[in-house]
């Protein structure tokens with residue numbers, strides 16, 4: 001096992017990835033209606049706010065919201081799904097690359113134009129790659145990305161270590177990674193992560209910080225956020241698969257505790 005207990009390339013890891021791929025291939029046609037419409041997903045808004053904030057900080061004098069001029073030349077959206085984060089970032093960057101393990105999700109993204117609408121003019125992404133995030137990133141030129149975003153993806157990632165390593169290789173020195181995670185209280189798990197009944201992973205903040213630092217990625221900002229509601233009232237009793245099958249929101253589902261991390265590759 002790797003130091004985190006979820007080794008990249010293990011049989012279990014490959015089985016997990018296949019399950020995620022199948023889950024999202026099935027989910028793709030209803031993904032936005034369900035996650036945004038029913039579960040109130042806010043990941044893209046959170047990512048956009050932080051991208052704007054940190055871009056403005058990096059370029060003193062430029063005003064957030066000001067711009068036609070790209071703030072980030074090359075942006076990689078890992079676990080890009082149907083392109084919800086891309087819609088928010090499109091006008092803030094030059095080249096936008098999406099990577100996702102699910103071809104079904106990628107196909108939805110591929111049909112979107114620069115305006116984020118299906119059939120709209122141009123393409124939302126310059127490049128779309130069907131691959132596991134670590135593998136897809138490793139195909140890109142090292143030190144080529146100014147920004148990597150991972151909205152609601154690490155909750156499905158088997159080997160956090162391998163994805164962070166690939167991010168560190170792909171980022172330019174000083175480049176940013178913005179990722180979201182599902183919260184796990186410190187001490188709730190000896191290894192720093194758990195797989196919930198929802199079949200999603202939750203990670204302690206210290207676990208993520210430690211693994212970032214091991215790859216030369218400095219955590220600059222961590223914030224508690226509300227990203228998505230969970231089906232039902234009790235929190236995590238229903239898996240996404242069950243949600244799709246039932247496709248019915250129960251009364252007053254609550255937001256899950258989540259975090260967003262802004263990480264910089266040490267120059």
Ligand SMILES: C[S@@+](CC[C@H](N)C(=O)[O-])C[C@H]1O[C@@H](n2cnc3c(N)ncnc32)[C@H](O)[C@@H]1O
Pocket residue numbers: 020021024043044078079080081082083084085099100101102105131132133134150151152153156157158
């Ligand atoms: C909840 S969706 C979020 C999609 C998008 N980032 C957003 O914010 O709307 C999670 C996405 O991560 C993808 N994913 C999960 N594990 C992955 C991995 N190891 N490599 C690449 N994509 C992955 C899934 O296929 C799915 O499209």
